[in-house]
Structures are given as structure tokens and as C-alpha cells.
Amino acid sequence: MDTLVRGGTVVLESGSFRADVLIRNGKVAGLVQQRKSTPFTGQVIDAAGALVLPGGVDAHTHIGITFGEFKTRDDFATATRAAAFGGTTSLLEFAFPEPGEDPGEAVERRISQASGRAVIDFGFHAAIVQRADADALAGIERAAKLGAPSVKVFTAYRGLMMLELGDILAVMREAARSRSLVMVHAETEAIVERASGELRERGIADARHHAQARPAIAELDAARSVLRLARESGATIYLVHVTLPEVAEEIGKARTAGVRAFGETCPHYLLLDESVYTRPHGERFVCSPPIRSAEAARGLWRSLGSELTGVHSDHCCFDRAQKKVHASDSTRIPPGLPGVETRLPLLISAALSGRLPMNEVVRLCSSEPARLFGMPGKGSLLPGMDADLIVVDPRRRGRVNGLHMSTDYSPFEGMAIRGGIETVVAGGQLLVSGRRGAFRTLHPPAPTEGVSRPIGRRLFLAGLAGGAGVIVFGDGLPSGLRSWLEGPLGELSPGDGFHFYSVTGSIPSWDRARWRLTIDGLVDQPLSLGIDDLLAARQQRVKADFHCVSGWSVSGVSWLGVSVPTLLERAGVRPAARALRFESADGAYVDFLDMTTAQQPEVIVALRLADAPLSPERGAPARLVVPFYYGYKGVKWLRRITAVDSARTGYWEARGYDADARIRH
Incomplete structure (x- = not known):
């Protein structure tokens, strides 16, 4: 049965607009113009006056794990x-190997533990602990083939989790070969051991001094070390639970230097400060790294959306009794801390309080982790995506209480909160309901209709999971809706088989009389070419299949335009030029080609597609075409080509995509 989420304001990472959401066969089938007179005979979910967001993606949880003498509840x-x-x-979730297991075997075991029990979709990160021997390293690729997009390592917890830096470098090299992302818990164990030992000698090792037992310099030192290893190995690195703005700054520096570096933080580092350890029962707030100062928390807020691209x-x-056993020794x-239920409500509340835009909540808690960790169909509500969504009443006020986690406390207990999640749909099925402040009910799926499933690996780009297109009623989508379409997945345009992509959520406008393609940089004769100048040049046809890394293709695409080598010859490229920088008129998208690649005759600035001028959706008036590369290297709405001394990091490479986009079949 079809479902219509009616009357709400849809929030995507690129903005918000009023539309109904049509769900069919577990997918978003369309964004529908709201019309009171439109008849609908399927299930209707009332979202009048509410916000409709993509379902949350939490990329960092620990469920049913044993840590030392304790097991989570x-x-x-x-x-x-x-x-x-x-x-x-x-x-x-994480698959920490048991003795004798390699990472692939651990992932298999954890999948079996979750299958048939989880009520939402799930996936796993691999992990290597204590020793990175040949079997463990070989297990990285086996885990990746099972769907694990990443492997976690620790610089902390000697004897339980920790790897020496040499082992971490070996893991990074293997992960780079397997195209897996490396997640790092970054705290230098030697610094932690010294600090905690000194506190113990002074008889002040309790929770009140936990922040001193794991000092900030331990996190900063480890972060710098592993970021250097990532640069050496070519691995993509992801720093978990960042607590310091200085660490976020190091991530930004590494990214500028060409490292594919990312980071996350957590709600407790944003919303609490180290004074929690002086409260009664401060042991309940013990986590690693510790909660830092209020000043550090303010710095983390400023890093959200730039250096830090996730909040998990x-x-x-653990429960209060477990926390109390060793309250006198924080080590x-x-x-x-328990938080899988409070993460998204706290960020939504922060947005409603004006601390960040609501579309940034979508990006940080849904869209960006779905892209980075290769989760097909997640993180958006555009047609073809999985029908995972939440309905939020922005008018509700309350406090954090009455939770469903298997513990007897929350670090946020009693905190005032704005907004309320009233309805949750997962895979097209109603999972949680209870509008207008009524008691919310969980609707678990029947055993034969299980909502949850392991999430398959689609590393570097979350792609279209099915062949659904846009379905609209009446006169179709509002005319302004197209400008809000977000990358990486947009509408399926009729007729030509391409999907629409925009990283800014808009299509740049252009005026034929004023538009120019600039060619500058390390050239003898900078050029400023109008559309008529390009059309008057010798035209070259390139016919090739078009492939997107998200899994779709269009066969036998015919492009017509001017070869890049022709333009370079006219501009007179200097010997110092080793690469070209291509800039889009959208103001955000840039990419690079090394000069050897750019000089291939089939690399063109395309002006026509299938013998017709490029449409706005396909990159009008001009776009780059590199037929032997995946589509993300083909910069649309091209406005500038700059000869530079070296290739740097392009838009999607900075977000985890492979710099080598060559198509291999």
C-alpha cells in the first residue's frame, strides 16, 4: 500500500520546502505538490505544521560489547x-575481533547477532586490536567485501585495544589498498598512563579528576601522529569523538595538505562541560576522551560542518551500578555514555534554538555519514531513496526523560529540549507513531516483513538503490522545488537516463551574451571565451558509455565540444604547469586533472549532448567530459580552467572519493 506523508515541510541538507512525500515499495516515490483537493486512497501520515527529515544515521555505536569486566546492558x-x-x-556498529578471529570473521559474527533482532537497518565497521599481524591485515579486505566500509584502530587502551603506530601505519596502507576508511580513537596512551599514574599516587584518581587523567594533549598528540601517517600511507582517515577545536583544526590542515581527513564529535562534547565531573555521581559521565571545558565545546560548535562533518x-x-563499582578510580x-536515543532530538532542539540551521542537522546526522560510509539510499528524501523519515513537531517543549535505552540514567536527564519526534518511518513502514503529544508506540515489523537488514557497502558514494523516478500529482512539483534538489542524488530526468546532481542544491543561471570560459594560470596567453567562440572552434565528438560510481550508467552517450588540448595549445601552457583546475559556476565544485590526463584528445569541454545544446541539468552552457573516468570528474557549469603546478584535492575527493576515478570493468 502506498503511503503519503501529508502537509509537512521537507528538510534536506540543501534547504527546506513544503511538499508531501509519496512512499511506494519502501522507497520515496515522489515529492508531491501540496493540494487539499488531491485524492489519495492509501495510508496517510499527518505532518501538518511539522518538519519532515530523513531518518538519522548514527555511525558510531557500541551495542552488546564487553569492555574489561563490564558488558553493556x-x-x-x-x-x-x-x-x-x-x-x-x-x-x-563495531565488530571487535574475539581471540582467534580476523576482522572479516568478526563482522560475520556480529551480522548474525543483529540479524532478526534489530528493528532498523544496521551495518558494521571492522576493527583491528592489539596486533596487526598478516591475518588481521588480510581480514580488512574480507570485511570490506562483507559490507564493512571502514576499520577502526586505537592508540589507547594498552593490552585491550591499542596498536602501536607502526601497526597503525600497516593498517592504513592495507586499508588504502582495499579502499576502506580508517577510523581512529586518538589518545596517546603513554601520556594517559603517566597522568593517571600521578593522580593515583596523589590519591585523587576518582571521577572528579577524570579530565586530568586523560589530558587534552594526549588527544592532540595522537591526532597529529595519525594524520601524518594517513598522509604517508594515502589512507582516508576519520577521527572519532573529537573533543578539542585544536584537533578539528589539525583535520583542516591535513585536508589542505591533500589528506582525505574527516572527524566527528558527539552531543555530550557539545552540550556538557567538565563541571559534570564535580557533580554527585560524576562517575556516570566518565567517557574517553573526557568531556572538556565550556570553551572547547564552543569551539566544536564552530567546527561543525567544516572540519567536523558528523555528530554521532x-x-x-552501561548503567549506574556498573559506573559506581570503581568510582574511586576513573581508569x-x-x-x-548512553546516547543512541538522544542524539538526534538534542541536535534538532539545538537547531530550533538557533544554534545551527536545521538543514545542517540533516547533513551532520544523516546525509554526510550516509555518503562517507557508503550507505545506499540513506540520508535524503529525494525520489529513489529509502523511505526512512521522521516527523518532528517544532512546537513541542519538554525535557529529556522517559527514555527507552537499557539503562537507568542519561547524561542529559532533565535537560530542556525543543521539538519532538512524533513519527518514524523506516523502509516505508510505520515504526513509531504518536502525534500531538500522545504516547508514542513502536510498531515492530512482523517477522516476515523485517524492516532491518545489513547495509551493503557502496564506498565513496551512496547511490540509487532502485529504479524509482519522480511521481507527481496534478501540475507536478512546485516550480521552485528543482532549485532545492541536493547531491548526490536527484531526480531521474525523463528521456535521457541521467540523474540530476548538484552539490549546492541549485542550477547556476547564465546569460549567453555575458558568459565566459576563462583559461588562466600558468599560461602565456590567458583566454576569455564566449559561447560563440567555443562553437566556432573545431568541434570534436566523443561517444562513450557514461558511468556513475553510485551504480547507474547511460550507454552510448554522444558529446560534442572542443578538446581541452586544443584550448591549452591556444593558451600556451607553460612547462611549470603539471595539472589543470576546473571550476564550476555553482561556486563550490572544483576538480583537478593531471596534465597527462588533460592532454588526452578525448577530454573535451562539451557544448552539446546528443546533438542538442546542453540542458541546465546537464551542465549548460559547458561541462568537462572525461569519458574514461567516472562522472564525478566531469565538472558541470564550467566557468574556469586554471593551469597549476600540481593537482590538489577536488570536491568529492575531499569527502572521501578516490582521486583515481578511472573506470575499470
Whole structure:
């Protein structure tokens, strides 16, 4: 049966607009113009006056794990149930190997533990702990083939998790070969051991001094070390639970230097400060790294959306009794805080309070993790995506209480909160309901209709999961809706088989009389060419299949335009030029080609597609075509080509895509 989420304001990472969401066969089938007179005979979910967001993606949870002498109180049934009440419809958990297991075997074991129990979609990160021997390294690729997009390592917890830096470098090299992302818990263990030892000698090792036991310099030192290793190895690196703006700054520096570096933080580092350790029962707030100063928290807010591209829970469901056992020694208190249910409500509340835009909440908590960790169909509500969504009443006020996690406390207990998640849909099925402040009910799927499933790996780009297109009623989508379409997945345009992509959510306008393509940089004769200048040049036809890394292709595409070598010859490229920088008129998208690649005769600035002028959606008036590369190298709405001394990091490479975009079949 079709479902219509009616009357709400849809929020995507690129903006918001009023539209109904049509769901069919577990997918978003269309964004529908709101018309009171439109008849609909299927299931209707009332979203009048509410916000409709993509379901949350939590990429950092710890469910049913043992840490030292303690085991978390939850399992996949209870944890995913709590996640659903908190608006999270997909999560990524860790597969820590048991003795004798390699990473691939650990992933297989954890998939079997979650299958049939989770009520939302799930996936796993691989992990290597204590020793990176040949079997462990070989297991990285096996884990990747099972769907694990990443492998986690620790510079902390000697004897339990920690790897020496030499082992981490070996992991990074293997991960780069397997195209897996490396997640790092970054704290230098030697610094932590010295600091905690000194506190113990002074008899002040309790929770009140936890922040001193794991000092900020331990995190900063480890972050700098592993970022250098990532640059050496060519690996993509992701720093988990960043607590310091200085670490975020190091991520930004590494990215500028060409490292594919990313970072996340957590709600407790944004919304709490180290004074929590002086409260009664401060042991309940012990986590690693510790909660830092209020000043550090303010710095993290400023880093969101730039150096830090995710906010995740780092959920560890210990209870008060477990935290109390070793309250006098913070190094023995089980580290971690419960948060899988509170993450998204807290960020939504922050947006409604004006701390960040609501579309940034979507980006940080849904879209960006879905892209980075290769989760097909997640993180957006554009047609063809999985029908995972939440309905939020922005008018509600309340406090954090009455939670569903398998623990007896929350670090945010009693905190005032704005907005309320009232309805959750996962895979097209109603999972949580209860509008207008009524008691919310979980609707678990029947065993034969399970919502949850392991999430397959589609590393570097979350792609179209099915062949759904846009379905509209009446006169179709509002005319302004097209300008809000977001990357990486947009509408399926009728007729030509291409999907529409825009990283800014808009299509640049252009005027034929004033438009110019600039060619500058390390050239003898800078050029400023109008559209008529390009059409008057010798035209070259390139016919090739077009491939997108998200999985779709268009066969036998015919492009017509001017070869890049012809333009370079006219401009007189200097010997110092080793690469070309291509800039889009959207103001955000740039990419690079090394000069050897750019000089290939089939690399063209295309002006026509199938013997017709390029349409706005396809990049009018001019776009780059590199037929032997995946489509993300083909810069649309091209306005500038600059000869430079070296190739740097392009738009999608900075977000985890492979710099080598060559098509290999």
C-alpha cells in the first residue's frame, strides 16, 4: 500500500520546502505538490505544521560489547528500539575481533547477532586490536567485501585495544589498498598512563579528576601522529569523538595538505562541560576522551560542518551500578555514555534554538555519514531513496526523560529540549507513531516483513538503490522545488537516463551574451571565451558509455565540444604547469586533472549532448567530459580552467572519493 506523508515541510541538507512525500515499495516515490483537493486512497501520515527529515544515521555505536569486566546492558533488539524512538533509522556498529578471529570473521559474527533482532537497518565497521599481524591485515579486505566500509584502530587502551603506530601505519596502507576508511580513537596512551599514574599516587584518581587523567594533549598528540601517517600511507582517515577545536583544526590542515581527513564529535562534547565531573555521581559521565571545558565545546560548535562533518552518539549503555563499582578510580570505570536515543532530538532542539540551521542537522546526522560510509539510499528524501523519515513537531517543549535505552540514567536527564519526534518511518513502514503529544508506540515489523537488514557497502558514494523516478500529482512539483534538489542524488530526468546532481542544491543561471570560459594560470596567453567562440572552434565528438560510481550508467552517450588540448595549445601552457583546475559556476565544485590526463584528445569541454545544446541539468552552457573516468570528474557549469603546478584535492575527493576515478570493468 502506498503511503503519503501529508502537509509537512521537507528538510534536506540543501534547504527546506513544503511538499508531501509519496512512499511506494519502501522507497520515496515522489515529492508531491501540496493540494487539499488531491485524492489519495492509501495510508496517510499527518505532518501538518511539522518538519519532515530523513531518518538519522548514527555511525558510531557500541551495542552488546564487553569492555574489561563490564558488558553493556543492551543488545540489538533493545538498542535499535531506542534508536528508533530517537529518530535514527540506520546505524553502524563495531565488530571487535574475539581471540582467534580476523576482522572479516568478526563482522560475520556480529551480522548474525543483529540479524532478526534489530528493528532498523544496521551495518558494521571492522576493527583491528592489539596486533596487526598478516591475518588481521588480510581480514580488512574480507570485511570490506562483507559490507564493512571502514576499520577502526586505537592508540589507547594498552593490552585491550591499542596498536602501536607502526601497526597503525600497516593498517592504513592495507586499508588504502582495499579502499576502506580508517577510523581512529586518538589518545596517546603513554601520556594517559603517566597522568593517571600521578593522580593515583596523589590519591585523587576518582571521577572528579577524570579530565586530568586523560589530558587534552594526549588527544592532540595522537591526532597529529595519525594524520601524518594517513598522509604517508594515502589512507582516508576519520577521527572519532573529537573533543578539542585544536584537533578539528589539525583535520583542516591535513585536508589542505591533500589528506582525505574527516572527524566527528558527539552531543555530550557539545552540550556538557567538565563541571559534570564535580557533580554527585560524576562517575556516570566518565567517557574517553573526557568531556572538556565550556570553551572547547564552543569551539566544536564552530567546527561543525567544516572540519567536523558528523555528530554521532558513541553510545555505550552501561548503567549506574556498573559506573559506581570503581568510582574511586576513573581508569577502571567503564567508559562511555548512553546516547543512541538522544542524539538526534538534542541536535534538532539545538537547531530550533538557533544554534545551527536545521538543514545542517540533516547533513551532520544523516546525509554526510550516509555518503562517507557508503550507505545506499540513506540520508535524503529525494525520489529513489529509502523511505526512512521522521516527523518532528517544532512546537513541542519538554525535557529529556522517559527514555527507552537499557539503562537507568542519561547524561542529559532533565535537560530542556525543543521539538519532538512524533513519527518514524523506516523502509516505508510505520515504526513509531504518536502525534500531538500522545504516547508514542513502536510498531515492530512482523517477522516476515523485517524492516532491518545489513547495509551493503557502496564506498565513496551512496547511490540509487532502485529504479524509482519522480511521481507527481496534478501540475507536478512546485516550480521552485528543482532549485532545492541536493547531491548526490536527484531526480531521474525523463528521456535521457541521467540523474540530476548538484552539490549546492541549485542550477547556476547564465546569460549567453555575458558568459565566459576563462583559461588562466600558468599560461602565456590567458583566454576569455564566449559561447560563440567555443562553437566556432573545431568541434570534436566523443561517444562513450557514461558511468556513475553510485551504480547507474547511460550507454552510448554522444558529446560534442572542443578538446581541452586544443584550448591549452591556444593558451600556451607553460612547462611549470603539471595539472589543470576546473571550476564550476555553482561556486563550490572544483576538480583537478593531471596534465597527462588533460592532454588526452578525448577530454573535451562539451557544448552539446546528443546533438542538442546542453540542458541546465546537464551542465549548460559547458561541462568537462572525461569519458574514461567516472562522472564525478566531469565538472558541470564550467566557468574556469586554471593551469597549476600540481593537482590538489577536488570536491568529492575531499569527502572521501578516490582521486583515481578511472573506470575499470
